[in-house]
Amino acid sequence: MTAYVSEETLDRSQMRDLQWKRLKQTINRVYSHVPFYKKAFEEQGITPEDIKSWDDVSRLPFTKKHHLRENYPFNLLAAPMEDIVRLHGSSGTSGKPTVVGYTQNDIDHWADIVARAIYMAGGRKGDVLHNAYGYGLFTGGLGLHQGAERLGCATVPISGGNTSRQITLIQDFKPRVICGTPSYILNVGETMKKMGINPRETSVEYAILGAEPWSEEMRTTIEELFDIKAMDIYGLSEVMGPGVAMECKECQDGLHIAEDHFYVEVIDPDTLKPVPEGEDGEIVFTSLTKEALPIIRYRTGDISSITRETCKCGRTTTKMSRIKGRIDDMIILRGVNVFPSEIERCIMQMKEIGTNYQIHLTKKGVMDHAQLQVEVSDSFFESLPEKNFENPTCKDLIKKIQSTLKTEALVSMEVCLKQPEELPRSEGKAKRIVDRRSSDSLSVSS
Numbered sequence: 001m002t003a004y005v006s007e008e009t010l011d012r013s014q015m016r017d018l019q020w021k022r023l024k025q026t027i028n029r030v031y032s033h034v035p036f037y038k039k040a041f042e043e044q045g046i047t048p049e050d051i052k053s054w055d056d057v058s059r060l061p062f063t064k065k066h067h068l069r070e071n072y073p074f075n076l077l078a079a080p081m082e083d084i085v086r087l088h089g090s091s092g093t094s095g096k097p098t099v100v101g102y103t104q105n106d107i108d109h110w111a112d113i114v115a116r117a118i119y120m121a122g123g124r125k126g127d128v129l130h131n132a133y134g135y136g137l138f139t140g141g142l143g144l145h146q147g148a149e150r151l152g153c154a155t156v157p158i159s160g161g162n163t164s165r166q167i168t169l170i171q172d173f174k175p176r177v178i179c180g181t182p183s184y185i186l187n188v189g190e191t192m193k194k195m196g197i198n199p200r201e202t203s204v205e206y207a208i209l210g211a212e213p214w215s216e217e218m219r220t221t222i223e224e225l226f227d228i229k230a231m232d233i234y235g236l237s238e239v240m241g242p243g244v245a246m247e248c249k250e251c252q253d254g255l256h257i258a259e260d261h262f263y264v265e266v267i268d269p270d271t272l273k274p275v276p277e278g279e280d281g282e283i284v285f286t287s288l289t290k291e292a293l294p295i296i297r298y299r300t301g302d303i304s305s306i307t308r309e310t311c312k313c314g315r316t317t318t319k320m321s322r323i324k325g326r327i328d329d330m331i332i333l334r335g336v337n338v339f340p341s342e343i344e345r346c347i348m349q350m351k352e353i354g355t356n357y358q359i360h361l362t363k364k365g366v367m368d369h370a371q372l373q374v375e376v377s378d379s380f381f382e383s384l385p386e387k388n389f390e391n392p393t394c395k396d397l398i399k400k401i402q403s404t405l406k407t408e409a410l411v412s413m414e415v416c417l418k419q420p421e422e423l424p425r426s427e428g429k430a431k432r433i434v435d436r437r438s439s440d441s442l443s444v445s446s
């Protein structure tokens with residue numbers, strides 16, 4: 001293994017020293033340039049001089065998504081507007097997006113970080129890279145794009161959607177690397193099969209997948225479908241965009257954090273105290289090199305754990321586990337916490353089951369009610385004599401799904417089988433949860 005940059009193989013004390021120098025610069029920058037942070041420091045009773053050692057980091061204030069919304073559009077920027085060269089945002093459910101800005105140095109760092117990530121996943125200079133992430137305010141498309149160009153890949157900015165055109169270009173341009181959300185790339189592969197094209201015979205060797213939580217079982221499905229290796233990429237616009245962490249192709253077990261640019265903590269989301277290494281908690285990032293939007297202790301809402309054991313690829317950077325779920329997506333059913341990715345893990349082990357599912361949440365009286373709608377596989381559906389689900393085979397399958405969910409995810413759910421392709425297909429981020437609990441409770445009048 002040769003890492004793309006030497007920072008990936010620093011020993012821990014060298015990395016700590018580099019991080020400390022950059023952390024101090026970041027703290028000084030936000031304190032002197034961003035009124036929001038000056039006030040937040042004052043509320044904590046601290047100034048930058050009080051942060052003397054790593055133990056003092058816990059005295060720094062947290063930043064949450066609502067802080068970005070409250071400072072819409074530009075009040076968190078720590079660089080003058082004439083130095084900003086790019087604005088991105090994430091769409092908010094309540095209208096206004098959260099806005100993030102970048103200086104040219106930020107863009108250069110981001111490109112370097114993503115180039116490093118693509119290299120880690122097997123991409124090399126000279127490869128054709130098919131980028132099916134959405135382009136636009138969302139950081140996925142342009143984030144991957146500039147990193148791919150930086151690495152020297154022939155970058156195809158196809159964006160999401162228009163699946164048949166994607167397939168034509170994959171056949172004609174012969175990409176070695178493909179990027180997108182796992183649910184969408186799966187959709188592309190399944191569509192290929194329906195068109196009589198064998199996805200295993202395409203030129204693709206590596207996939208870089210992210211922007212939504214996915215499971216190991218989903219990875220296996222995609223890898224077998226295309227005969228490729230699929231690696232997980234992580235990032236979020238508030239921290240930078242894709243590339244904050246990336247899985248190496250050598251072990252495909254946890255994502256290397258670009259620690260020379262981001263300091264990671266894992267906290268208990270309730271007590272806000274750090275959790276021990278290896279235990280699940282909320283991932284928190286502090287940027288170390290950003291100029292336009294330096295961010296202090298950003299609470300990502302993503303649940304993961306970290307390890308500092310040296311990876312077999314030779315990189316020494318801290319690794320985070322694949323995201324187990326978002327705190328916001330966590331369903332609480334009769335006191336049991338469950339993430340959609342755990343349900344995915346349970347059902348995708350089964351041969352009878354396809355790859356698409358949705359969880360519908362409603363109220364029955366005061367109780368939350370969950371219905372899992374899941375497509376059966378093509379071969380299972382073809383084997384049904386009447387092509388419907390009114391038979392003992394299907395009733396047995398429903399029982400099998402329910403008992404697996406009960407033993408492995410500890411949840412009870414109604415299960416509703418669907419025909420292949422009956423549920424909506426992903427054109428970008430998959431919609432796994434349909435929550436009608438609040439609208440239902442409003443509509444109950446009789």
Ligand SMILES: [Zn+2]
Nearest residue numbers: 248311313315
């Ligand atoms: Zn590794």
